[in-house]
Amino acid sequence: MARTLLTDDIWQQIQETMRFHGCYCSKNSRNIMEAILWKLRTGATWRDIPEEFCPWKTAYNRFNRWATKGLWDKFFLKLRGSLDQEWVFIDGSYIRVHQHASGARHGFKRAIGKSRGGSTTKIHLATDANGLPIDFKITGGDVHDSQVAEQLIDLVDSADYLIADKGYDAEHIRASARNRKMISIIPLRSNSKRLNPDFDKYLYRLRHLVENAFARLKHFRAIATRFDKLARNYQSMVYIACLFIWCKAK
Structure with missing residues (x-):
């Protein structure tokens, strides 16, 4: 059985x-x-x-x-519960791409790139104050987190605090957050000479919530290792996993 x-x-x-x-x-x-x-x-x-x-x-x-x-994302957005957007966390995580994911037909998006780990895909995820998924973007593993940050901020739309690691330390990201009336809790790079008056060590320590969300997603083995040839199918699998996480949390 x-x-x-x-x-x-x-x-x-x-x-x-x-x-x-x-x-x-x-x-x-x-x-x-x-x-x-x-x-x-x-x-x-x-x-x-x-x-x-x-x-x-x-x-x-x-x-x-x-x-x-495009129905799986609609299912997720419909079933997603009430968001607690006092704190919003964003981060990216690499996904190993299995060799069976190669060979997609020409003209279809693959979202596979080369990184230190070989062929990889990256999930760029935004979570709410409870560590539950708000939404995400799928890219190749060669796309830096900062390149997708503004898209994630647009998906989040509104929050009191935006919390991210130093990989997001860029003025255009902070400006995008300010335009949405978010306070950025992002540490400065070690070589930065700017001031960072908004940085809050306590809130930054809560960033483990987005790491926990990635850990929960990767409990699903079809997420932890990508076998899907097409980006849309892998993205749909991630939406189903997020949907199930929300249903279990209610």
């Missing part, structure tokens, strides 16, 4: 969201969702999905179709 993850309460939330977005709900929709979660949790190939859930191709086709339509 394959292990399942969906409780009646979580499935009810997901099913209501599916109906809200006009998704087709078949008799075996719950089993199909369990099959997708099994793939997310184990990182195994689609063909290895236990037959007791559904045929593997049924699970893959539904996942891929909804990823193409």
Whole structure:
């Protein structure tokens, strides 16, 4: 008997969201969702999905179709609970890309880059004061955190404090935060000669919350190692993981 993850309460939330977005709900929709979660949790190939859930191709086709339509991010944003945006944390984390993720068709975004660890993808994540995901961006591993910071700030939209490590020590990032009426808690680089009057050591120590969020995401093996060829499919897997983290937190 394959292990399942969906409780009646979580499935009810997901099913209501599916109906809200006009998704087709078949008799075996719950089993199909369990099959997708099994793939997310184990990182195994689609063909290895236990037959007791559904045929593997049924699970893959539904996942891929909804990823193409951009529905997984809509599900996450709909199911995401109330955000505590007194403190917002941003950070990036490298994801090792398996060799099976190579070979995407020309014209499709891959979000794979070369870094010290070889082929990698990077998740740029924003979390709220409880360490729960607000939203994220996917890039190649060769993209520096500071290059995506303003996009994350736009996703966050509003907060009292923006907390990040010294990799985000750049004036354009601080200016972007000020424009959103956020106070930047970002340490200066060692060679910086500027003053940093807003820096708060206590708040900066709370930055472990975003690291904890990455640790929770990487409990899902399909997130910890990337096997998906297309950026949109890997991004959809991350959205499902974030969705599940929120459902468990409610």
